[in-house]
Amino acid sequence: xxxxxxxxxxAIRAILYLARQPxxxxxxxxxxxxxxxxxxxxxxxxLQQFTRTGLVSSFRGTGGGFTLARDPAGITLLEVVxxxxxxxxxxxxxxxxxxxxxxxxxxxxxxxxxxRDEMVSILAGVTIEELARAREGSAGDGLAKSS
Amino acid sequence: xxxxxxxxxxAIRAILYLARQPxxxxxxxxxxxxxxxxxxxxxxxxLQQFTRTGLVSSFRGTGGGFTLARDPAGITLLEVVxxxxxxxxxxxxxxxxxxxxxxxxxxxxxxxxxxRDEMVSILAGVTIEELARAREGSAGDGLAKSS
DNA sequence: TACCTATTGGACCTTTTTTGTCTTTTTATA
DNA sequence: TATAAAAAGACAAAAAAGGTCCAATAGGTA
Numbered sequence: 001x002x003x004x005x006x007x008x009x010x011a012i013r014a015i016l017y018l019a020r021q022p023x024x025x026x027x028x029x030x031x032x033x034x035x036x037x038x039x040x041x042x043x044x045x046x047l048q049q050f051t052r053t054g055l056v057s058s059f060r061g062t063g064g065g066f067t068l069a070r071d072p073a074g075i076t077l078l079e080v081v082x083x084x085x086x087x088x089x090x091x092x093x094x095x096x097x098x099x100x101x102x103x104x105x106x107x108x109x110x111x112x113x114x115x116r117d118e119m120v121s122i123l124a125g126v127t128i129e130e131l132a133r134a135r136e137g138s139a140g141d142g143l144a145k146s147s
Numbered sequence: 148x149x150x151x152x153x154x155x156x157x158a159i160r161a162i163l164y165l166a167r168q169p170x171x172x173x174x175x176x177x178x179x180x181x182x183x184x185x186x187x188x189x190x191x192x193x194l195q196q197f198t199r200t201g202l203v204s205s206f207r208g209t210g211g212g213f214t215l216a217r218d219p220a221g222i223t224l225l226e227v228v229x230x231x232x233x234x235x236x237x238x239x240x241x242x243x244x245x246x247x248x249x250x251x252x253x254x255x256x257x258x259x260x261x262x263r264d265e266m267v268s269i270l271a272g273v274t275i276e277e278l279a280r281a282r283e284g285s286a287g288d289g290l291a292k293s294s
Numbered sequence: 295t296a297c298c299t300a301t302t303g304g305a306c307c308t309t310t311t312t313t314g315t316c317t318t319t320t321t322a323t324a
Numbered sequence: 325t326a327t328a329a330a331a332a333g334a335c336a337a338a339a340a341a342g343g344t345c346c347a348a349t350a351g352g353t354a
Contacts, residue, residue, distance in 0.1 A: 001232035002149045002266070003239060004259070005341065012255060028300075042343055048302065060301045061351025077258060085148035090266075092150055108159060111224060111273050112151070118265040119149075119237075126258050152312065176330075189314055195331065208322025209328045295354100302349070312339070320331070 002090060004081070010038040011046050011084040012077070018056065019072040019132035026065030046084060053083040072132055078123035088123070090115050149237065151228070157185040158193050158231040159224070165203065166219040166279035173212030193231060200230040219279055225270035235270070237262050 013036035021027055029047060033040040047066055050056035057069040068075070082088065091112035160183035168174055176194060180187040194213055197203035204216040215222070229235065238259035 001228070001235050002151075002237050004149075004237055009239070039343065058301060062299045063352070064300045077255075082148070088148050090149050090151060092156070107278050108224075111269065115266055115269050118269065119262055122258065122262050122265065131254050186314065205330060207330045210323065211329045307344070310341070
């Protein structure tokens with residue numbers, strides 16, 4: 001239930017790949033796709049979406065490729081996920097914010113609102129830079145486990 | 148992104164309808180469907196799923212119908228949602244809990260784990276009885292808004 | 295200019311999931 | 325037995341997910 005799509009997963013992998021490259025270096029679609037294990041043509045679409053959002057910048061022609069448009073320390077996981085999957089909305093009734101035909105006064109909406117707020121808060125609290133680091137220092141370092 | 152399906156919405160409406168009935172009273176599919184604004188045959192499937200889970204009990208034949216199997220004060224929103232939509236799993240990698248082919252050491256999984264934990268915690272903190280009450284007392288009463 | 299390289303955009307396609315319907319069977323009551 | 329209801333299962337349309345393919349465009353390079 002409430003799963004991130006493959007597209008979203010691929011998008012995160014691709015962003016992390018870009019974040020791990022030396023600043024300014026351009027990566028090719030094929031290169032990213034190979035390393036991140038994502039179908040090439042599909043990744044192409046995802047990267048296009050990122051460039052439209054302004055998270056990634058692209059350059060055409062010989063020597064072209066993709067690179068992060070901003071400092072990974074300033075990009076949050078929320079931005080990445082929302083760029084690809086759209087706004088975090090666990091319940092359709094939240095779309096209109098009160099535009100719920102039936103049961104306008106019921107409390108279910110308020111509960112989903114809290115769910116959304118928490119998701120947003122958690123995802124906005126993690127930067128791509130933090131995620132891209134990892135590798136060494138293995139587990140539970142810096143980010144507290146809430147459970 | 149990460150939307151509850153219509154099935155899930157319908158399920159909640161149906162459960163709330165049942166929770167608002169006098170204890171012991173049986174409701175017919177058609178009756179619930181009409182009141183909750185849910186296609187009758189579809190609701191039938193949802194109710195069957197609920198009876199399989201044990202949340203709702205059903206009785207066949209003349210005078211039959213559906214009723215909550217347990218006290219609504221003891222049923223959480225989490226139970227209702229999971230009965231219909233399956234376990235809350237915002238990221239596929241959480242299914243196997245560590246069975247992630249690639250990037251086993253990356254921190255993304257830990258973040259989604261926290262998201263799931265929070266969702267579960269919020270949904271488990273709301274009972275059907277609370278939700279079914281509402282109506283009078285309008286807003287923000289008893290349940291704190293976190294935002 | 296011609297040619298190569300790489301992204302862009304759009305059309306298209308397949309598979310899966312969602313959102314149902316319809317029919318038959320089972321169980322219970324009158 | 326007739327009637328009333330849920331249960332079960334097959335079926336189907338519509339939408340979303342998950343891709344593919346190709347022509348166009350933009351930028352280098354000889």
